[in-house]
Amino acid sequence: MGAVKSKRMPRAVREQQMMDAAVRTFGQRGYRAASMDEIAELAGVSKPLVYLYLNSKEDLFSACIRREANALLEAVRAGVEPGLPADGQLWAGLRAFFLHTAENPDGWSVLHRQARSHGEPFVSELGGMRDEIVAFVTGLIGAAAREAHSDPALADRDVAGLAQALVGAAESLAGWANDTPDVSAKEAAATLMNFAWAGLENLMHARPWQPPAG
Structure with a gap:
């Protein structure tokens, strides 16, 4: 039957x-x-x-990467409300990211551990998703710069570099949070927000850290 x-x-x-x-x-x-x-x-x-x-097994794994990547992207985009101030938008995006990865640990393992470890075509599948998330975060940081200055103090190259750094930190922290008992998605998001926003806020107000002379 x-x-x-x-x-x-x-x-x-x-x-x-x-x-x-x-x-x-x-x-x-x-x-x-x-x-x-x-x-x-x-x-x-x-x-x-x-x-x-x-x-085939390869096609099945590629399909899994695409499905999990699309689900993560949709979750992050849906989590951000356009009317929020810059820090609120970044917080909402981070919280949505960590909530999704916590609720879908197997999917995150496919993306964060497995796809990275087995070469092509899986790395390219993952790279497309990561590029979209970086582009989304770049937009959030650029919006924060425009909110702080009518003529943004941050160059496009700086914004792009900050977005890459923030996404990389989020990926590492999500892996750690999923492997560490009793770390909630909210705690993980707050950890990264505290780490990132103080520095970003200084940059938005033209108070960058400078390396020592020489």
Whole structure:
């Protein structure tokens, strides 16, 4: 009876089940250790059906990266309210980021650990998502500079570098927070906000730190 029900299941629902199983397996076992047999069993389908829908282990892993990357991007964008002041927008974006990664640890493991570790085409899949997040954060920092100065004191190159640094810090901190008991998404976001915003606020008001002469 189970097989009959599975055959009658809509394709989109069945694919969603297989993707959920794949993300969980890749996230917990790693790309190389994960097997299509495990994924099929967890999804409640046959291994040939997984291959029929998703072609190969490499294609399945790439699809997992794309799905998890899109979900993270949507969560961060949805978390930011355009009418908030600059610090409020950055806080909302960081909180949305850390909340999503905390609620989806297997998906974050796929993105942060697995995709980075196994070369192409996975690195390129991840790179596209990261570029979009950096661009989004660049816009937030640029908006903060315009809010502080009608003629922004920060050059475009400085804003781009700050966005890269902030995204890199968020990625590392999310990995640490997910591995550390009792660290909430709010605490992780506040840690990075305290680390970043004091420096950003000084930059916005033309009080940059300067290296010693010589």
